[in-house]
């Protein structure tokens with residue numbers, strides 16, 4: 001959680017008066033919601049980049065961790081091993097949130113605005129002085145597994161451009177943290193189809209890859225409720241912009257099979273090996289074999305598993321789908 005006092009000395013204009021800051025925040029908000037044709041201004045004027053970085057940076061920053069809390073832990077761990085491309089990084093919002101979350105990482109910050117990149121560099125240098133990162137207007141060639149993140153930037157580019165970027169980068173995972181608007185929903189529903197065709201599976205928020213059942217005039221988004229540092233809350237009150245209740249669109253696509261929480265009924269004990277307890281489980285629509293990994297269990301938990309009987313229900317998180325009928329999993333056991 002950042003305070004305004006922490007950010008202020010790092011701003012491109014660190015002498016911005018409070019009056020100008022609030023005026024700038026209003027101007028930015030207006031250009032996001034009403035005067036879309038003036039949207040270029042906030043990235044090309046030092047005072048407006050500073051206003052964005054004082055208010056939208058700290059209030060967007062928290063959305064990454066919120067999003068991760070909705071994904072299986074094992075999947076988030078996997079993301080942490082990839083190189084992040086923060087596309088439309090602005091002042092470095094989600095790349096910095098990524099480094100803060102994982103406490104390490106390789107990040108490439110991409111933005112069309114020199115001023116935004118300059119601000120992102122200043123934040124990185126201060127908050128993560130030992131981290132090397134790339135700042136660029138174009139996406140460089142990157143080796144190894146990649147996560148491509150669009151952070152409030154998909155809504156500023158065309159769908160064709162977003163599609164081209166994905167085609168070029170060929171990331172393993174694609175994340176979107178965007179405004180919770182109908183327009184973004186419509187963009188993503190179209191993009192989702194193309195991503196599915198390219199072998200990406202929807203990991204969040206949809207429960208599968210079938211057509212979205214939401215009717216034409218409606219749309220799907222999430223809402224994050226939070227409280228920011230008192231100094232940011234103060235800016236929020238002065239600017240009369242609510243950032244405690246934030247509608248957002250969080251979508252996750254991946255080449256990896258979808259994992260997640262499952263519940264089934266144990267119908268057969270198969271074997272205990274050096275690495276796992278193996279069961280046949282009825283999932284309602286299908287029967288699967290699950291290997292409950294010993295390395296994820298304490299001695300006490302292994303004892304609970306050994307005492308589990310056929311006929312009992314079991315909740316588990318899939319760590320790896322070997323195929324549609326064989327999962328490596330971690331059981332969710334009640335404490336005590």
Ligand SMILES: C[S@@+](CC[C@H](N)C(=O)[O-])C[C@H]1O[C@@H](n2cnc3c(N)ncnc32)[C@H](O)[C@@H]1O
Nearest residue numbers: 043060088089090093111112113151152153156
């Ligand atoms: C609303 S800001 C989001 C900044 C940051 N990701 C956040 O969520 O706080 C959108 C950013 O996307 C950048 N952007 C828009 N179109 C772009 C493009 N075609 N290439 C690179 N950056 C772009 C803008 O310059 C701006 O900094």
